[in-house]
Amino acid sequence: MRNQPAGNVFLITAPSGAGKSSLVNALLENDAGLQLSVSCTTRPPRDGEVDGRDYYFVTPEQFNAMRGSNELLEWAQVHDNFYGTPRAPLTKALELGRDVLLEIDWQGAEQVRHMLPGVTGIFILPPSLDALESRLRARGKDSEEVIAKRMAAASSEIAHAHEFEYVIINQEFSVALQQLEQIVSSARLRYTRQAVMNPALFESFGLPR
Numbered sequence: 362m363r364n365q366p367a368g369n370v371f372l373i374t375a376p377s378g379a380g381k382s383s384l385v386n387a388l389l390e391n392d393a394g395l396q397l398s399v400s401c402t403t404r405p406p407r408d409g410e411v412d413g414r415d416y417y418f419v420t421p422e423q424f425n426a427m428r429g430s431n432e433l434l435e436w437a438q439v440h441d442n443f444y445g446t447p448r449a450p451l452t453k454a455l456e457l458g459r460d461v462l463l464e465i466d467w468q469g470a471e472q473v474r475h476m477l478p479g480v481t482g483i484f485i486l487p488p489s490l491d492a493l494e495s496r497l498r499a500r501g502k503d504s505e506e507v508i509a510k511r512m513a514a515a516s517s518e519i520a521h522a523h524e525f526e527y528v529i530i531n532q533e534f535s536v537a538l539q540q541l542e543q544i545v546s547s548a549r550l551r552y553t554r555q556a557v558m559n560p561a562l563f564e565s566f567g568l569p570r
């Protein structure tokens with residue numbers, strides 16, 4: 362209990378098409394105490410993505426060098442690319458008492474859970490497989506083969522939902538956002554967190570920290 366960092370860590374995982382990014386963006390907009398961990402990736406930027414904001418876009422060589430020097434808290438290969446969470450900014454934010462949100466896949470979530478006990482894992486589910494398929498189709502003019510590949514990838518991500526503490530079913534955006542905010546609020550009320558944030562009060566009651 363004693364050596365907990367002051368901030369909370371939230372892991373948010375979802376199959377692509379579940380609406381995770383929109384929920385996370387809305388959550389971050391309304392909550393100044395929460396910051397997003399910016400991952401490194403070897404995948405090329407998509408239209409509109411900004412280096413240092415959406416991702417740190419790196420070469421495979423740079424990624425390997427970061428892995429080799431233990432600069433990544435976790436990393437995983439997702440589809441054909443590598444993704445990883447830089448360790449230093451996360452550690453610093455937590456020490457400052459800020460809460461950090463990691464938008465990572467189930468493999469990364471598994472690694473972080475082992476390293477940082479007490480993290481809060483949240484899995485976002487689409488309301489149905491049909492809804493997921495229509496969302497994936499709505500993204501562009503992809504071939505049937507690409508859609509089938511995405512659906513298969515989504516199913517294997519969903520198979521890990523039971524490893525998470527919380528599940529949000531994203532049927533109605535505003536409801537899902539409210540549920541996400543409630544999870545964040547609850548985590549901030551945990552004993553360990555309250556004790557770290559209110560040391561004088563806890564001491565005055567003779568409560569352990």
Ligand code: 5GP
Nearest residue numbers: 400436437439444445446464465466468469
């Ligand atoms: P995209 O390329 O669509 O931005 O992300 C593809 C997948 O990679 C998503 O499932 C996303 O959650 C995951 N991802 C993004 N950053 C990280 C990371 O730092 N670590 C891990 N393990 N997965 C990540």
